Amino acid sequence: MRQTWRWFGPKDLTSIDDITQAGAEGVVSALHHVPNGVVWTKEEIAKRHSEISTRKDGSASGLTWDVVESLPVTEDMKKQKGDWREHIANYKISMRNLADSGIETICYNFMPVLDWTRTDLRWQVAHGGSCMRFDIADFAAFDIHILKRPGAPADFTNAIADEAGRRFEAMSEDDKKQLARNVTMGLPGSTESMSLEDVQAHLNEYGAISRDQLRQHFIHFLEEVVPTAEDLGLRLCCHPDDPPFALLGLPRIMSTAEDYKYILDAVDSPANGMTFCTGSLGARPDNDLPAIVEQFAEKIHFLHLRNVKRDNDDIMGSFYEAEHLGGDTDMVAVIAAVIKEERRRKAAGRKDWQIPMRPDHGQDILDDLGRRAQPGYPTIGRMKGLAELRGVFTALEHGAFGLK
Template sequence: MRQTWRWFGPKDLCSIDDITQVGAQGVVSALHHVPNGAVWTTEEIAKRHEEIATRRDGTASGLSWDVVESLPVSEDIKKQNNDWRGHIENYKLSMRNLADSGIEVICYNFMPVLDWTRTDLQWSVPNGGSCMRFDIHDFAAFDIHILQRNGAGADYTNAIADEAGRRAAALDEAGKKQLARNVTMGLPGSTESMSLDDVRAHLSEYAGISRERLQANFVDFLEAIIPLAEDLGLRFCCHPDDPPFALLGLPRVMSTEADYAYILDAVDSPANGVTLCSGSLGARPDNDLPGMMERLGDKVHFLHLRNVKRDNDAIVGSFYEAEHLAGDTDMVALIAAVLREERKRKAAGRKDHSIPMRPDHGQDILDDLGRRSQPGYPTIGRMKGLAELRGVMTALEHQLVQL
């Protein structure tokens, strides 16, 4: 596996100099300042390449921009609304410009409105650190009592709705604002959240879009871009829903292995693949991560390795971001499955036999605490995760283990 590191650009508190010290081999980045639907120009792409390749003192970093995460799919494309066809044409121009710059792997998602959802961004763990947490009761308190979405109560069990009512009643105005801010923070590359009116406006536009309709729109999008991706030598890989179940009455189409199988079969191409995120998918007890790697492995183009600990085995339930080797996903078994897939690819002569991975998320520990970094992306917590993952990889690839 090629070890990479996510970088949000020059404003990221983790600098390129820091990334060289943690031992990453490449960088995962995006042009977060470019509005969704607009073209990524050759000039802006070249600027990001240069920023990654250069340390503060002007010397070469030795790092390269290996994976784009994400080239965002606009809400208009997802809904097939307004100038969605124009957005697809802009998307194709961005693809051409990225391919011309040497990029081969592009990660994206097809989640409506929010790219991830948590209820607590600094949940305390026993060792004194903190992590992100999704609590279904707190989320229901937001949905039913703060956002006051029509019909929200019917989406939860009576037990969850009752507890949500108790928690909402215990919140003062500051607590309600903080919970709303946490829930609506899921805009990658941003530290801003949407207002409640913004959320309501987005939800109203999805009111007539069923899961089947969103799935069909997704296939239309892929049929438009994947032939070009093949021509350009690009590998596209869709990130799963986070968390992998329906929220706010919005449809979700990439939460399970069956969802991936449907999309991969609908547009069958080496360029149409998977971002296997063990944390997002691992929030559902019915997602078998090592098994998914075995069955979908030839289409896995990118790996997010992180772990979550679920409160119980409910499909729609609470969880927190655990240490990389300490959650409910058997990370050793997953990495072993990845290494087997890489060996198969190498034997078959595939150019992409080394799959890029990054240590996704991490707990805030030591100097991470209080730094106000991008939620989920502490420097030291991720460095610890990468070291743990690298140790597993090194052990499993040792000749004594392979014999």
């Protein structure tokens, strides 16, 4: 696996110098400052390549921009409303500009409204560090009592709805505002939240779109962009829903192995693949992660390796971001399955035999606690995760003791 690191650009509190010292070989980045739906120009792409390849003192970092995460699929494209046709045309131009710059892998998602959802961005764990957490009762309190979404109570069990009511009554006004900010923080590369009015406006537009209809919109998007990706030698890889179950009455279409099979079969192409995220898929107890690697092995173009610890085995349940080897996912088994696939690809002569991975998220520890970086993206916590994962790779690939 090629070890990469997500970088949000020059404003990221983790610098290019930090990334080289952490031991990463490549960088995962995006042009977050470019509005969604607008073309990524060759000039802006070249500037990001230059920023990644240069240390603070002007010397070469040795790092390359390996994966785009993400080239955003706009809400208009998902809903097929407004300027969606223009956005698809611009998407293809951006793909071509990225390919011309040497990029081969583009990660994206098809989640409605929010790219991820958590209720606590600085939840304290036993060792004194912090992490992100999704608590179903807190989320229900937001949905039912703060957002006041019509029909929200029916989406939760009576026990969860009752607990949500008790928690809401115990919250101060500041607590309510903080919960709303946390839930609406899930924008790609963002340090700001949507307003409740913005969220409700999107929900109103999605209200008439069924799960099957959103699937068809996704397939239409792929039918448009995958031929372009094939021509350019690009690999597109869709990230799973985060969390992998329905929230806010919105359809979820990339949460299980069945979801991926449906989409990958519908537009069957080497350019149409998966971002295998152990954290997102691992939040559902019915997702068998090593089995999913084996099922979709040849279509996995990018890896997010992180772990979550679930409170219980409910499909729609609470969880927190655990240490990379400390959650409910058997990370060693997952990595072993990936190594087997890489060996198969190498023997078959595939040029993409080495799958890029990044240590996804991490707990805030040590100096991270005072740095308050992008939620989920601490410097030291991710470096610890990368070191742990690197240890697993090394052991499994050891000639005398590793996989045969």
